[in-house]
Amino acid sequence: MAFPCLDAIEDRTQRLHSERQSSQSQSSRQSRKATSTSSSSSPHTSVSGPEPSYTSGATQRYHCEEPLRLDWGGVLPGFDVAYETWGTLNSDRSNAILLHTGLSASSHAHSTELNPAPGWWESFIGPGPGFALDTSKYFVICTNVLGGCYGSTGPSSIDPADGKPYATRFPILTMEDMVRAQFRLLDALRVERLYASVGSSMGGMQSLAAGVLFPDRVGKIVxxxxxxxxxxxxxAMRHTQRQVLMMDPNWNRGFYYDTIPPHAGMKLAREIATVTYRSGPEWEQRFGRRRADVNKPPALCPDFLIETYLDHAGEKFCLTYDPNSLLYVSKAMDLFDLGAAHQERSAQRRSEREAAEKISAATNNVASAVCSLTLPDQPYEEMSAASSSSAPGTDDHVASMMPGAPSWQPPQDLVRGLSVLRNHPTLVMGVASDILFPAWQQYEVAEALKMAGxxxxxxxxxxxxQSMxxxxxxxxxxxxxxxNVRNFLG
Amino acid sequence: MAFPCLDAIEDRTQRLHSERQSSQSQSSRQSRKATSTSSSSSPHTSVSGPEPSYTSGATQRYHCEEPLRLDWGGVLPGFDVAYETWGTLNSDRSNAILLHTGLSASSHAHSTELNPAPGWWESFIGPGPGFALDTSKYFVICTNVLGGCYGSTGPSSIDPADGKPYATRFPILTMEDMVRAQFRLLDALRVERLYASVGSSMGGMQSLAAGVLFPDRVGKIVxxxxxxxxxxxxxAMRHTQRQVLMMDPNWNRGFYYDTIPPHAGMKLAREIATVTYRSGPEWEQRFGRRRADVNKPPALCPDFLIETYLDHAGEKFCLTYDPNSLLYVSKAMDLFDLGAAHQERSAQRRSEREAAEKISAATNNVASAVCSLTLPDQPYEEMSAASSSSAPGTDDHVASMMPGAPSWQPPQDLVRGLSVLRNHPTLVMGVASDILFPAWQQYEVAEALKMAGxxxxxxxxxxxxQSMxxxxxxxxxxxxxxxNVRNFLG
Structure with a gap:
């Protein structure tokens, strides 16, 4: 049996190795002339270099000299935030909208003079009342998240301590860390208060987090x-993506920046992610059960159209995004929790650390983010086939904990955690066909806000x-x- | 950062290698005494051998000497079907129920004298009116599917042509091929007509296929x-599992039987599968957002309970099932289609091949199952962000093709394909929280059967x-x- 899908992976590995070798011999010639070459100097290069082309185009860049203390104990001594803007900040600086991105996106939400390529929300942003974000009224700011790979500081950035990429020495991040970095940028832009915080997917988490962290600096929330x-x-869905990536030998525990990246693992991770981004009914209509060539016998490599679609989605992504950024940003999403208890624990960790820092003076805490496996002593056992219908989770046990059930109420912990937003006009939207952020999660947010008053x-x-x-x-x-965004922003 | 989840994989790789070496030196000593050692002679060995322990316990075994012509062109010159039975065949041989399994299961649906370990449907099978399958009334037969690794002929079996495991030289299988093999066993047991064909998951496919292929030999269908x-x-879900498995270097394009198996890829595949087997609400209740140890900092290796659960599910499975069986059986599920057009094409391929065989006499066709990648010339492009709400798939376009919508009807092709079952009492059940075989698919089966009369x-x-x-x-x-099964079988 032939395995062309594996041949393709092996060919790319070989190509990346040989391209890397030729670029090394080139750069050793060049290094006699210049001391350093920056990979970000060539945005929009086709993905042919020995290393992934991480930039998505030219951006503005804000550099912050102030250290950023992170929720889980690391410190970034300084950091960059790549950003782009559309529209004009008005005289009283009251019309700024901060747009938060999904995991895969850069700050390039819309084309700019610096980068005329269409952005990921190209049709949603523009001058006039027909656009979701009207740039004749609003000054729209979009950033690349901290931890990302499109210009903001992340695992692929150089650690000033030793001049080498952080790799997996980079500290664990949270959504709130990313939002704090964004508000440093707002400080620099002298935007004291946002007209609105707007975001989708991961950006929908950050949009809420911005209001919770800086309630006085946020007007409306979407x-x-x-x-x-x-x-x-x-x-679970993100866990499997991280695992397939980390299992690629080329990942090398994060230290691949001077060799070839784990492109096979990235391709697999993106294929799994793509499954979670779309829905069954759409694929039923678009691909059905069609095979690429009904006259050929079936193969273990892709032969249904849906398989070639996933394969292509993986191919497109596997060299354009930094694998370590995927791990850190994906993990930060897992850690997200605006419940009161979690917020209080985070605040306590931060204040304990600040107290400790005052005692032991200014030590660099980045290395303290030591991670270790925390498996429980007893491994999990699947429920045995013998378990009867009286198992918890059947019938009445379920009814009360399912959002939408008559007796259901949002958890008090979440109501308390979101109560700081009780005066913020908020638009929450969900999609019934979404399996990654199911519609009950947005319902939960809306109900918790209402319960908070x-x-x-x-x-x-x-x-x-309405949408599949x-x-x-x-x-x-x-x-x-x-x-709906347009109507809500008014 | 520490990566204990990777350490564990590397440790297992090393252990498997060293165990293999010590068993090789042992078996070379043994081979001076005996010419062959059969791995199936030691069922229930703990998973410590150099190769996976494929047996799930002692079974009965049926060997068929008659060649089996397969839907996609291969021929098995002879084959084994492992099976187990419960209850007693009555004098007019009219009380047999054929129970079809899911992908992961062996024939061990219930404990037997030969193998007292609980089976996968232990509580559903037993003597008395309280059991779904009443063994005081029925003679229940369960087989390991063709292509499997629990005693029936599959990729790990020896190809009689050269005395080596088939590996990926094994021909592509279909659900119908598996059912034909089962009916050879029924011939051997002199069961002319089944009281009922019963199955869940993949077995639910086979249960219908049995009726369609042998309508006169099947009474009721569940x-x-x-x-x-x-x-x-x-x-798509199965595609990602196959891809992560095939990407494991130890898979070696299927030829790993004389070295160590792709245990890392199998672990990943099982973790992905486990995500598709359960539901969000169950995990919300069972695991929520709990971490194994809240006092430790987060890690990129598993630290949420849901992650350790998936990790453990992968660990349990990765050495107990043959990786090539997973690929072949999973692919056979993808290929399943009881629509009339597909059935007609299959029938035509078979008759063309039989005609060709008559001409070119008795050639062994196993090697003719050549597989190659059948990618279309134009790669798929994701829908661009600029596509507007008039894209097909929004609003009215969707409504008519969604099962359950007022105007929806099952496809005529499926009605035609299932029309041979128009007189078979049939029980079709689905679960709203199922994402792998969503409930609309069972609704579709039921509606198509009704439309067929x-x-x-x-x-x-x-x-x-009712169930999460x-x-x-x-x-x-x-x-x-x-x-419901009990009530239906009556």
Whole structure:
């Protein structure tokens, strides 16, 4: 049997190795002339270099000299935030909208003079009342997240301590760390208060987190296909992506920057992610059970159209995003929880550390983010086949904990955690066909806000009849997503 | 940062290598005494050998000397079917029930004298009116599928042509091929007609296929959490499992039987599969956002409980199932389609081949199952962000093709394909929380049967309130699944 899908992977490995060798011999010639060459000097290069082309295009860059203390104990002595803007900041600096991205996106939400390529929300942003974000009224700012690989400081950045990439020496990040970095940028832009914080997917988490962390600096909040705390199913989906990536021998525990990247693992991770981004009904209509060539016998390598689609999605992504950024940003999503207890624990960790720092003076704490496996002593056992229908989770046990059930209420811990937003006009949107951020999570956010006393909560759920694009709906649906954002921002 | 999850994989690789070496030196000593050692002679060995322990216990074995011509062109010159039985065949041989398994299961549905370990449907099978399958009334037969690794002929079996394991020289299989092998066993047992064909998951596919292939030899049909044709979303889920497995260097394009198996790829594949077997609400209740140790900092290796659960599920499976069997059986599920057009094409291929065989006499066709990648010339492009709400798949476009919508009807092709079952009493069950075989697929089967004129179709869908165990509900829910099967068999 032939395995062309494996041949393709092996060919790319070989190509990357030989390209790397030829670029090394080139750069050793060049290094006689210049001391350093920056990979970010050539944005938009086709993916042919020995290392991934991480830039998505030219951006503005904010450099912060102030150290950033992170939620889980690391410290970045300084950091960059890549960003882009559209529209004009008005005289009283009151019309700024901070747009938060999904995991895969750069700051390039819309084309700019510096980078005319279409952005990921190209049709949603523009001058005039027809656009979701009207740039004749608003000054729209979009950043690349901290931990990312499109210009902001992340695992592929150089650690000033030793001049080498951080790799997996980079500290664990949280959504809140990313938001704090964004607000340093707002300080620099002298934006004291946002007109609105807007985001989808991971950005929908950050949009809420911005309000919770800086309630006085945020006006309206829009959270689309996001959540207030990660759900174990989403964690499971991201876990499998991280595992396939880390299992690629080329990942080398994160230290691949001077050799070839784990492109095979990245391809697999993206294929799994793509499954979670779309929905069954869309694929039923688009691909059905069609095979690429019905006259050929079936193969273990891709032969159904849906398989070639996934294969192609993996191919497109595997060299354009930094694998370590995927791990850190994905993990930060897992750790997200706006419940009160979690917020309080984080605050306590931060204050304990600050106290300790005062005692032991200014030590660099980055290395203290030591991670170790924390498996329980007793491994999990699947429920045995003998377990009867009286198992918890059947019938009445379920009914009360399912959002939407008559007796269901959002957890008090979440109501308390979101109560600081009780006066913020908030738009929460979800999509019934979304399996990654299921619609009950947005319902939970809306109900928790209402329970906290917020009378300005708008909640829309797009039915399966309105959209079968699943999680990706926020990228596609101008009418329902774009229209509601436009109406809400007013 | 520490990576104990990778350490564990590397430790196992090393252990398997060293165990293999010591067993080789042992067996070279033994081979002076005996000419062959059979690995199946030691069922129930703990998983410590150099090769996976494929047996799940002692079974009965049927050997068929008659060649089996396969749907996609291969021929097995002879084959084994491992099986187990419970109850007693009555004098007119009219009380046999053929029980079809899911992908992971062996023939060990219930404990036997030969193998007292509990089976995968232990509580559903037993003597008395309280059991789903009453062994005081019925003679229950369960087989390991063709292509499997628990005693039936599969990729790990020896090819009589050269005395070596088939590996990926094994021909592509279909559900129908597996059913034909089962009916050879029924011939041997002199069971002319089944009282019922019963199955869940993949077995739910086979249960329908048995009726379609041998309508005169099947009485009643029970199909639980199965389908009449694989859906692209399920194909996508299985595709990612096959890809992570094939990407493991130890897979070695299928030829690992004389070295160590791709245990890392198998672990990953099982983790992905486990995500598709359960449901979000169950995990929310069971694991929530709990971490194994809240006092330790987060890690990139598993630290949420849901992650350690998936990790453990992968660990348990990675050495107990033959990786090549997983690929072949999983692929056979993708290829399943009881639509009339597909059935007609299969029949035509078979008749063309038989005609060709008559001409070129008795050549061994196993090697003719050549597989090659059949990628289309144009790669797939994701829908661009600029596509508007008029994209197909939003609003009205969707409504008519969604099962359950007012105007929806099952595809005529499927109605035609299932019309041979118009007189078979049929029970079709689904579970709303199932993402692998979503409930609309069982609804589709039931509606297609009704449209074909069948007035004896019972269809039940377990709501999310009745079960949040997703696809695995068929293994767990004695009350709703077991009870309905019992009532239907009568």
């Amino acid at each position: 959270s689309i296909s996001g959540c207030a705390r990660s759900h174990p199913y989403s964690i 917020n009378r300005n909560v708008s909640h829309y759920e797009l039915s399966e009849q 694009f699943g999680h990706d709906t926020f990228l596609l649906d101008l009418k329902n997503i774009g229209g | 199909s639980i959490s199965g389908c009449a044709r694989s859906h692209p979303y399920s194909i 069948n007035r004896n179709v019972s269809h039940y869908e377990l709501s999310e309130q 165990f997703g696809h695995d509900t068929f293994l767990l829910d004695l009350k709703n699944i077991g009870g």
